[in-house]
Amino acid sequence: MKQLTHYDIENKQQQFPITIVCDAIRTPENIGMCFRISESFGVEKIYFHENSPSLENRKVIKTARNTIAEIKHEFYNNFEQTIHQLKAEGNTIVGIEITDKSINIQDFNFKKHKKIVLLLGSERNGIENINLTDETIAIPMYGRNSSMNVVHSLAITLYEVTNQLNTK
Numbered sequence: 001m002k003q004l005t006h007y008d009i010e011n012k013q014q015q016f017p018i019t020i021v022c023d024a025i026r027t028p029e030n031i032g033m034c035f036r037i038s039e040s041f042g043v044e045k046i047y048f049h050e051n052s053p054s055l056e057n058r059k060v061i062k063t064a065r066n067t068i069a070e071i072k073h074e075f076y077n078n079f080e081q082t083i084h085q086l087k088a089e090g091n092t093i094v095g096i097e098i099t100d101k102s103i104n105i106q107d108f109n110f111k112k113h114k115k116i117v118l119l120l121g122s123e124r125n126g127i128e129n130i131n132l133t134d135e136t137i138a139i140p141m142y143g144r145n146s147s148m149n150v151v152h153s154l155a156i157t158l159y160e161v162t163n164q165l166n167t168k
Contacts, residue, residue: 014042015042016161016165017044017116018041018117019043019045019086019115019118020045021046021047021083021120022046022049023119023120024052025120026052026053026123027123028058028059028060028063029059029063031053031057031060031063032063032064032065033063034154035067035068036064037151038067039070041162042162043158045072045073045074046071046073047073047076048073049075049077050075050077055068055073079129080129083119084132087134091115092113092115092134092135093117093132093133094116094118094119094133094136095119095135095137097121097130097133097137098146102137102138103137104140105137106160108137109164111165118154120150137157
């Protein structure tokens with residue numbers, strides 16, 4: 001067995017009808033990793049709040065590892081207006097958040113939605129206005145902790161969404 005390098009691997013490049021909206025994420029590392037993981041899973045576009053760390057931030061650049069130029073992105077200043085616009089464009093708004101109505105991620109049928117927006121809450125307060133979502137999903141956890149890093153939850157969710165969308 002031999003470990004492969006980046007030069008040995010050719011990924012199947014595929015784009016999915018997935019948009020990410022980051023609701024006031026403030027940590028530069030999380031912004032950079034959001035780019036990196038979103039590009040890895042073929043996300044179409046990412047929206048960041050205008051108060052998020054700049055894309056010129058050294059930590060954002062380091063953690064994004066050359067993916068900033070590879071994925072469409074935009075900054076918004078009005079969260080509610082952005083969500084309403086995305087809904088008007090035919091997107092289903094899916095919050096990654098623990099609520100009393102959340103569906104376990106593996107029980108949620110992503111295939112029945114043509115265009116999906118995955119909504120990520122801030123590191124501290126979660127999703128600002130949870131009532132703007134069409135659905136919320138939760139990732140089952142089995143330890144004592146009831147939360148995880150926002151980008152880790154995004155990675156798990158993107159794996160599940162793309163896995164479902166890729167099956168016939």
